[in-house]
Amino acid sequence: MYVFLAEEPGAVVVTVRGHLDLDSAPSLAAKLDEALSKPQPRVVVDLAGVEFCDSIGLSTFVVGHNRARAGGGWLRLAGPGEFLERLLDTVGLTTRIGVYPTVADALADRPDGTAG
Structure with missing residues (x-):
């Protein structure tokens, strides 16, 4: 698994690629800890490259x-x-955590991917 952190205007984007499971979730958790250490943290997790996710990965979210x-x-x-x-x-996580079609939509808070 590959995890990358990038600053965007107003938020941090954590990009995840590969399998997110028991072995790799600690890497994601470490990057999220870094991103969430800021006051009033705003974090988008880019999942476009995630091929597999188990319950440990879900609990990290x-x-x-x-x-x-x-x-x-x-x-x-x-x-x-x-x-x-x-x-x-x-x-049931889609009712608890905002899920967006793209990083741009998440940054703009457009759940359905529409402009505006």
């Missing part, structure tokens, strides 16, 4: 989301593939 909210900010998920989007919906 929940912990990050809870920590961001506790700090007065937010965590949003962007660009999940069909498998991951279905998984997020099945476990």
Whole structure:
């Protein structure tokens, strides 16, 4: 798995590629810790390159989301593939954490990917 952190205007984008599972989730958790250490953290997790995610990966999103909210900010998920989007919906995370079609939509808070 590959995890990369990038500053964007008003937010930090955490890009994840590959498999997100028991072995790799600690790498994501470390990057999220870094991004969430700021006051009122605003974090977008780019999932476009995630091929697989297990329950440990999902719990990393929940912990990050809870920590961001506790700090007065937010965590949003962007660009999940069909498998991951279905998984997020099945476990009920789409009603708890904002899921967006693209990073740009998440940064602009456009859940349906429309302009405006």
